[in-house]
Amino acid sequence: xxxxxxxxxxxxxxxxxxxxxxxxxxxxxxxxxxxxxxxxxxxxxxxxxxxxxxxxxxxxxxxxxxxxxxxxxxxxxxxxxxxxxxxxxxxxxxxxxxxxxxxxxxxxxxxxxxxxxxxxxxxxxxxxxxxxxxxxxxxxxxxxxxxxxxxxxxxxxxxxxxxxxxxxxxxxxxxxxxxxxxxxxxxxxxxxxxxxxxxxxxxxxxxxxxxxxxxxxxxxxxxxxxxxxxxxxxxxxxxxxxxxxxxxxxxxxxxxxxxxxxxxxxxxxxxxxxxxxxxxxxxxxxxxxxxxxxxxxxxxxxxxxxxxxxxxxxxxxxxxxxxxxxxxxxxxxxxxxxxxxxxxxxxxxxxxxxxxxxxxxxxxxxxxxxxxxxxxxxxxxxxxxxxxxxxxxxxxxxxxxxxxxxxxxxxxxxxxxxxxxxxxxxxxxxxxxxxxxxxxxxxxxxxxxxxxxxxxxxxxxxxxxxxxxxxxxxxxxxxxxxxxxxxxxxxxxxxxxxxxxxxxxxxxxxxxxxxxxxxxxxxxxx
Amino acid sequence: xxxxxxxxxxxxxxxxxxxxxxxxxxxxxxxxxxxxxxxxxxxxxxxxxxxxxxxxxxxxxxxxxxxxxxxxxxxxxxxxxxxxxxxxxxxxxxxxxxxxxxxxxxxxxxxxxxxxxxxxxxxxxxxxxxxxxxxxxxxxxxxxxxxxxxxxxxxxxxxxxxxxxxxxxxxxxxxxxxxxxxxxxxxxxxxxxxxxxxxxxxxxxxxxxxxxxxxxxxxxxxxxxxxxxxxxxxxxxxxxxxxxxxxxxxxxxxxxxxxxxxxxxxxxxxxxxxxxxxxxxxxxxxxxxxxxxxxxxxxxxxxxxxxxxxxxxxxxxxxxxxxxxxxxxxxxxxxxxxxxxxxxxxxxxxxxxxxxxxxxxxxxxxxxxxxxxxxxxxxxxxxxxxxxxxxxxxxxxxxxxxxxxxxxxxxxxxxxx
Numbered sequence: 001x002x003x004x005x006x007x008x009x010x011x012x013x014x015x016x017x018x019x020x021x022x023x024x025x026x027x028x029x030x031x032x033x034x035x036x037x038x039x040x041x042x043x044x045x046x047x048x049x050x051x052x053x054x055x056x057x058x059x060x061x062x063x064x065x066x067x068x069x070x071x072x073x074x075x076x077x078x079x080x081x082x083x084x085x086x087x088x089x090x091x092x093x094x095x096x097x098x099x100x101x102x103x104x105x106x107x108x109x110x111x112x113x114x115x116x117x118x119x120x121x122x123x124x125x126x127x128x129x130x131x132x133x134x135x136x137x138x139x140x141x142x143x144x145x146x147x148x149x150x151x152x153x154x155x156x157x158x159x160x161x162x163x164x165x166x167x168x169x170x171x172x173x174x175x176x177x178x179x180x181x182x183x184x185x186x187x188x189x190x191x192x193x194x195x196x197x198x199x200x201x202x203x204x205x206x207x208x209x210x211x212x213x214x215x216x217x218x219x220x221x222x223x224x225x226x227x228x229x230x231x232x233x234x235x236x237x238x239x240x241x242x243x244x245x246x247x248x249x250x251x252x253x254x255x256x257x258x259x260x261x262x263x264x265x266x267x268x269x270x271x272x273x274x275x276x277x278x279x280x281x282x283x284x285x286x287x288x289x290x291x292x293x294x295x296x297x298x299x300x301x302x303x304x305x306x307x308x309x310x311x312x313x314x315x316x317x318x319x320x321x322x323x324x325x326x327x328x329x330x331x332x333x334x335x336x337x338x339x340x341x342x343x344x345x346x347x348x349x350x351x352x353x354x355x356x357x358x359x360x361x362x363x364x365x366x367x368x369x370x371x372x373x374x375x376x377x378x379x380x381x382x383x384x385x386x387x388x389x390x391x392x393x394x395x396x397x398x399x400x401x402x403x404x405x406x407x408x409x410x411x412x413x414x415x416x417x418x419x420x421x422x423x424x425x426x427x428x429x430x431x432x433x434x435x436x437x438x439x440x441x442x443x444x445x446x447x448x449x450x451x452x453x454x455x456x457x458x459x460x461x462x463x464x465x466x467x468x469x470x471x472x473x474x475x476x477x478x479x480x481x482x483x484x485x486x487x488x489x490x491x492x493x494x495x496x497x498x499x500x501x502x503x504x505x506x507x508x509x510x511x512x513x514x515x516x517x518x519x520x521x522x523x524x525x526x
Numbered sequence: 527x528x529x530x531x532x533x534x535x536x537x538x539x540x541x542x543x544x545x546x547x548x549x550x551x552x553x554x555x556x557x558x559x560x561x562x563x564x565x566x567x568x569x570x571x572x573x574x575x576x577x578x579x580x581x582x583x584x585x586x587x588x589x590x591x592x593x594x595x596x597x598x599x600x601x602x603x604x605x606x607x608x609x610x611x612x613x614x615x616x617x618x619x620x621x622x623x624x625x626x627x628x629x630x631x632x633x634x635x636x637x638x639x640x641x642x643x644x645x646x647x648x649x650x651x652x653x654x655x656x657x658x659x660x661x662x663x664x665x666x667x668x669x670x671x672x673x674x675x676x677x678x679x680x681x682x683x684x685x686x687x688x689x690x691x692x693x694x695x696x697x698x699x700x701x702x703x704x705x706x707x708x709x710x711x712x713x714x715x716x717x718x719x720x721x722x723x724x725x726x727x728x729x730x731x732x733x734x735x736x737x738x739x740x741x742x743x744x745x746x747x748x749x750x751x752x753x754x755x756x757x758x759x760x761x762x763x764x765x766x767x768x769x770x771x772x773x774x775x776x777x778x779x780x781x782x783x784x785x786x787x788x789x790x791x792x793x794x795x796x797x798x799x800x801x802x803x804x805x806x807x808x809x810x811x812x813x814x815x816x817x818x819x820x821x822x823x824x825x826x827x828x829x830x831x832x833x834x835x836x837x838x839x840x841x842x843x844x845x846x847x848x849x850x851x852x853x854x855x856x857x858x859x860x861x862x863x864x865x866x867x868x869x870x871x872x873x874x875x876x877x878x879x880x881x882x883x884x885x886x887x888x889x890x891x892x893x894x895x896x897x898x899x900x901x902x903x904x905x906x907x908x909x910x911x912x913x914x915x916x917x918x919x920x921x922x923x924x925x926x927x928x929x930x931x932x933x934x935x936x937x938x939x940x941x942x943x
Contacts, residue, residue: 176637183637193653199636199868203650313653358737365927376739435745436694437674440752441707450711494728498721511718515725520745521733 026143027101028339034332034346041325042352045370051362054355054373059084060485061526062092062354065374067484068525069302070099070348072108073386076393077460077481096348100341104386106140109340111382112301113140116188117153118171120381120419127160127233128167135164146294146338147285150189154281161234169238170225178220178246179213186216189284191293191314192264207265207316214248215262219280221246240275264317288318291330295343299329302347304375357526376526378435384523385418385448391481391517392452393460400458418442435523444518453513461513465506471499474509482516568915569878570843571793572664574801575786575828577820577850578681579808580641582864583872584856584893585817586612588629595856595892598814606883614821617829623883624832624841626942628873630887630896633852633903636866638808641851646684648907649934655924656687659695660907663932664799664914666693670751672758673797679785681803688924690740692747695801698764701784705764708756723753760795764788773834778826786827790834793844807850811861832876845878845913856893870896873906878913880942904936912938 046053057065063083067075075083083095099105113136118128139149156166172184183195196202197213221244228235247256261268261276263283270279284290292314300306307326308314315321333343347353357374360367367373379387389395389411399407443449453461464477475495479487487495495512502508516522584590589601589612601610604622611619611627618625635641635650644650647657658666665675666689674696676683683695698705710719726749734742755761762768766784769791777783785802792800804824809816828848835841853871854864870889876882887899911918911933918933 195637196640196650199640200634204652310653376737376741378741435748436691436696437748437752437755438694438696440748441755444749444752445707445710445756447711450714454713488732491729491732495725498725507718511722512725515722515729518722519726519729519733520742521729523745524741526737 027097027345028336028342029097029345031342031346031349034329034343035350037328037332038325038347038350039352041328042371046372049362049366049370051366051370051372052360053352054357054359054367056351057354057356057374058485060483061356061374063095064484065525066092066096066348066353067099068379068383068387070096070108070344071102071104072111072380072383073104073390074522075484076390077464077477080480080484092354093349096345100345103141105341106137108382108386109140110136111380115380116297117168127236128171130167130233131160131164132167133164135167140340143339143341146333146340147290148338150285150290151281154185154189154284155275155277157238157240159234160236163238166236166238169220169223170236173220173225178217178223181220181223182213182217185280185284186264187312189293190264190287190289191296191308191312192289192316193313194264205315210248210250211259212262212265214246214259215268216264217246218259218261219263219268219276222276240277288327288330289314289316291334291338292322292326294338294340295329295333296326298340298343299326299347302344302353303371304377309369374526376524379523379525381419382415383525384443385415387522388448388452388517391460391522392449392455392513393458393463394448394452394455396458397455414448418446418448435520443523449514449517453510453517461506461509465509471496471504475499475512478509478513478516482513482519482522567843569845569913571798571800571840572660572845572847572910572914573786573789573793573831574661574799575824575846575848576645576681576801576803577807577824577848578642578803578805579638580851580854580866581807581820581872582809582813582817582854583629583870584854584864585813586615586821587627587872587874588889588893590856590891590893593892595858595894597858599818609885612817612821614818615825617825621829621832624836624876626875626880626882627885628875628887628901628906628939629870629885629889630899631849631853631871631873631901631903631906632896633868633871636852636868638851641868643684644903645849645851647687648903648932649930655928655930657930658687658689658693658922659684660910661695661799661801662686662689662693663911663916667914667916668798670747670754671796672754673760673763673792673795674751674755675797676799676801677792677797678801679788679803680781681801681805683801688922688930690744692744692751698788701764701766701781701788705761708761723749760797763791763795763797766791773830776826776833777830778823780823780827782823783827783830786831787834790831790838790840793835793840794838809854810859810863810865813854813858813863835877841877842879843877845880845910846876847910848874848876873901875942880913884941886939886941901939902936904934905939906936908933908936909939909942912943 060080063075063080067073067079083091088094110133114128114133118132152165153168156163156169158166160166160170169181172181176183179198183198186192186194193205194202194208194213194216197208197210199210201210202208222240222242224239224241226237226239245258248259249256261270263280264287268279268283270276274282293312296306296308296311296314300311305311307323329343333339336342352371355372355374357376360373362372368375395407395411398410402410452459456462460481464474464481467477468474472492475492476486479485479491498512499508584595585597585599589599589610590596591599591601600613602613602616602619604611604619606622609622609627633641633644635644640650643657646659646661648660649655649657661676661678661683662685666686668675676693676695677698678695679698679701682697685695686693714722730746730749734746766774766787769787774787777787782802782804789800789802804820806816806820832841832846835844835846850871852866852868855867857864859865870893887901888897889895890897908918916932918931920932921929922932924930
């Protein structure tokens with residue numbers, strides 16, 4: 001019986017989520033124990049630190065947050081209305097499952113992993129966007145295990161148009177050669193900041209010396225990038241030769257020294273029939289740091305910062321300082337096929353994820369550090385962009401005018417425009433729409449908000465104006481579209497006063513909607 | 527220009543002399559009286575000319591012609607007897623009296639990203655410590671104004687870290703293009719714009735009441751700054767077409783030249799920190815042709831800037847800093863290039879009443895080693911901080927609660943001040 005209801009819900013929502021999901025993988029739903037583990041271990045931390053957690057999040061808060069975190073956009077007005085009215089006690093579980101199997105999930109997490117793997121500097125990553133993006137979309141849509149993904153990224157071989165995963169190494173090697181590839185591989189897949197040790201022994205972690213850095217770099221020593229020879233980026237190839245070694249320049253004497261391959265302080269072993277990079281992929285995915293880093297990254301995406309902070313600085317293998325929750329979640333991840341969706345489900349359905357972003361008792365720093373309340377965070381630029389599309393209904397307007405495929409292209413173009421105000425810095429934790437002056441100007445005066453709210457032909461404002469003539473009802477609808485919640489009494493009164501003053505003109509509604517969409521509540525994830 | 531919105535914290539960070547300059551006295555001064563350091567008035571503005579990629583010192587400010595490491599350039603005499611520079615910087619050579627050349631700046635960071643961070647923040651990157659950039663520190667110390675306090679032209683600048691987004695660099699990707707998004711679309715007249723701003727303020731204030739967090743309250747400040755910028759006359763500074771052709775020619779019709787011109791206009795408009803990036807200095811291959819071309823644009827742009835600041839009486843109150851990621855190897859590789867060499871890099875300073883017309887620190891005959899007077903990056907940053915009226919020992923707190931001083935120790939370079 002429940003399945004029929006769920007299916008009905010799914011169909012209803014398919015109308016608002018514009019494209020259907022690619023054949024979704026069977027969703028792993030055995031996550032209750034993992035969610036309970038999260039809650040139990042965090043409760044212990046809170047007790048030890050003498051803090052009390054915030055109250056549970058309201059339906060509005062939860063809906064908006066989890067839709068942003070899993071699908072990379074705010075919920076639409078219709079989704080908000082439906083969810084708030086739904087009396088089914090399982091509705092949050094059903095919501096999460098809908099989101100995890102949606103096309104928006106694939107799109108959003110492609111954006112997230114693209115930013116992690118190659119950053120956002122558009123000039124640098126043009127081939128990456130062209131080839132890595134479809135590869136990642138496919139990987140996510142087909143539920144590829146993260147272990148398999150990492151292996152493919154590290155061992156990518158052949159032409160870019162046949163092996164889009166090669167764009168990762170291409171980008172990393174382009175600026176800093178095999179040293180860059182080694183440093184990025186260690187940071188992204190192991191949470192080890194070994195790049196610091198390129199020019200000198202690690203400044204504050206004496207586990208890693210310069211020899212360790214070069215020992216790691218030598219895994220890439222046989223790998224070459226062959227250019228396209230006039231065929232363009234599609235024909236760029238990554239190949240492995242049988243020779244080549246990177247020598248280390250000793251910092252003090254400048255002498256060039258051969259350094260044997262090393263993996264994080266251990267001697268390396270290359271099997272008889274495997275290439276160096278295959279050996280590296282084996283070593284990376286076999287390290288306890290691999291699952292830990294994967295899980296820590298996912299945690300940071302949902303909770304605002306990692307269980308270890310910064311998210312990509314885990315220190316060393318089997319470090320006794322790793323929090324027990326991190327270790328247990330990593331084991332859980334590894335023993336269930338390195339399934340990203342499954343771990344996200346466990347996190348999103350934990351009680352700890354569903355706390356309010358205000359409240360909690362005790363020392364404010366500890367409350368934030370220990371996740372005793374939900375973090376208020378900036379959105380990632382793609383999240384903001386897609387949220388504005390959803391809120392204004394501009395995506396529906398474009399789709400109606402140009403068809404789905406063309407709409408996708410135009411949306412991608414518009415997204416690039418937005419990204420120009422964000423500089424790339426792969427070393428930073430998360431590139432965010434953190435609201436500096438340049439970004440504020442784009443938001444307030446740019447096309448996305450201004451054109452978006454005015455658009456005719458199926459936009460949110462069109463529909464709101466048509467659905468009811470009552471001003472208060474229309475205000476409520478606009479609040480739902482922008483905030484996923486109805487207005488307070490006071491807010492409704494103030495907005496009504498403004499509308500009445502302008503005789504309820506369409507322009508006045510545009511002003512109200514614009515103010516809503518550019519306000520801090522609308523542009524933060526809370 | 528006195529900014530009434532300076533917060534008490536900013537005053538403490540400014541140090542005694544600056545507080546005097548900005549007209550704040552009494553009880554606040556006595557807490558931070560550092561009369562010994564504060565002999566001069568601090569500079570009002572700083573222009574950072576950032577040579578992205580790591581500029582070769584042996585082919586610019588510290589030539590070694592005739593040596594095996596000297597490369598193909600000749601050296602020319604400058605206006606200061608005994609100081610020679612690359613033949614491709616003749617205009618700057620003629621202005622050597624206004625320049626102080628540091629030939630022995632040294633660091634350990636030979637990776638671009640790490641070096642950029644070090645040379646913008648005075649610290650190498652350390653996980654969990656969101657060091658603010660120099661530009662953000664200067665901007666924050668001056669407080670809220672009509673224009674952003676840190677403008678980054680031709681490059682991204684470096685972010686504000688723990689100081690928050692309000693002090694992030696304002697990017698101008700291409701100084702030749704008009705700034706976008708400074709005006710609302712045509713259908714939104716001034717009245718509607720105001721109405722929207724008022725509605726938004728109401729919503730934001732409510733939200734800040736229930737969510738009293740820095741990220742939220744910071745947004746209010748940013749929005750005010752954005753609106754102020756839209757209505758400020760100072761925005762004209764970004765419009766290079768308002769400058770007579772003669773001036774534009776003097777700086778050169780190049781991206782860097784335009785950037786320098788914009789920097790001068792922004793100084794006049796009261797912006798306290800402007801960074802102008804010149805890209806392309808990472809010369810692992812074909813070093814000499816590349817550096818020759820870059821030197822042409824640099825020579826023209828930077829000398830026009832010095833001349834302009836001087837003739838407008840701005841040079842004494844403006845600090846000009848020329849630097850890059852790191853230096854380059856004395857050894858020339860088989861691609862006729864030079865590789866990363868953080869051990870020795872050059873920094874050139876001008877303006878702000880510093881003692882110029884001199885070289886500080888000497889390298890050996892071939893430029894492989896420092897002969898005397900090494901300068902560490904904290905020394906440079908302490909000197910810049912004091913010149914700009916920042917308190918170098920002020921302690922910020924990182925998000926994780928770690929104390930982070932504005933400058934990581936170091937000693938002021940006495941020969942300069």
